Amino acid sequence: EAGVAQSPRYKIIEKRQSVAFWCNPISGHATLYWYQQILGQGPKLLIQFQNNGVVDDSQLPKDRFSAERLKGVDSTLKIQPAKLEDSAVYLCASSAGMLGRGGEQFFGPGTRLTVL
Amino acid sequence: GESVGLHLPTLSVQEGDNSIINCAYSNSASDYFIWYKQESGKGPQFIIDIRSNMDKRQGQRVTVLLNKTVKHLSLQIAATQPGDSAVYFCAENSGGSNYKLTFGKGTLLTVNP
Numbered sequence: 001e002a003g004v005a006q007s008p009r010y011k012i013i014e015k016r017q018s019v020a021f022w023c024n025p026i027s028g029h030a031t032l033y034w035y036q037q038i039l040g041q042g043p044k045l046l047i048q049f050q051n052n053g054v055v056d057d058s059q060l061p062k063d064r065f066s067a068e069r070l071k072g073v074d075s076t077l078k079i080q081p082a083k084l085e086d087s088a089v090y091l092c093a094s095s096a097g098m099l100g101r102g103g104e105q106f107f108g109p110g111t112r113l114t115v116l
Numbered sequence: 117g118e119s120v121g122l123h124l125p126t127l128s129v130q131e132g133d134n135s136i137i138n139c140a141y142s143n144s145a146s147d148y149f150i151w152y153k154q155e156s157g158k159g160p161q162f163i164i165d166i167r168s169n170m171d172k173r174q175g176q177r178v179t180v181l182l183n184k185t186v187k188h189l190s191l192q193i194a195a196t197q198p199g200d201s202a203v204y205f206c207a208e209n210s211g212g213s214n215y216k217l218t219f220g221k222g223t224l225l226t227v228n229p
Contacts, residue, residue, distance in 0.1 A: 004159070040221070040222075041219075041221055041222070042205045042207070042219025042220050042221055042222055043160065043205075043217075043219050044219070045216055045217060045218075048216065056216055091159050091160070093159070104162050104165075105162070105217070106162075107159025107160050107161070108159050109157065109158055109159055110158075110159050
């Protein structure tokens with residue numbers, strides 16, 4: 001079974017530029033998550049999708065971050081404009097259902113973003 | 117602030133020893149907990165989970181203990197191997213039925229051969 005795919009793996013941009021990350025979840029997984037992991041910290045949930053609908057985006061900085069999952073499969077996360085503090089690894093995860101009920105989250109390798 | 121934290125940021129053990137990684141949580145309403153392993157350059161990998169109606173769960177070489185009285189979670193790794201070297205995170209379900217995970221800061225486990 002193929003895992004969660006993310007691209008690019010690395011991205012370096014200057015502050016105030018825009019950047020987009022792409023995620024392809026495990027086939028058939030209805031739930032998709034985007035996390036931000038700052039160096040030395042645990043992942044922090046940014047947004048959770050159930051199919052193409054948003055379940056939770058309470059920690060997404062909506063003035064600069066946006067995410068979509070138009071067809072309920074792939075997802076993109078965008079930052080516009082980027083700030084220095086956005087430097088982090090952005091992780092995508094997917095699950096077949098609810099946690100503890102066959103809904104284990106599978107993580108992709110992440111995209112490491114460096115903002116200069 | 118974060119509701120999940122770790123007592124020890126680093127842990128160094130000898131190969132073959134048992135390892136214990138601890139985690140404190142503050143949300144008494146959390147009903148589900150997971151331990152993840154994260155190797156360098158990779159995403160977190162599920163190790164073992166436990167629901168709040170249990171106090172112990174065993175897997176292959178790993179055991180998770182939950183003490184709801186003091187809001188404490190631990191991960192025990194038996195016969196630690198060099199391949200166990202990684203950062204370990206505990207996570208709790210803080211979102212009720214939406215299953216929103218809150219991660220702790222992580223503990224770096226180093227296994228010396």
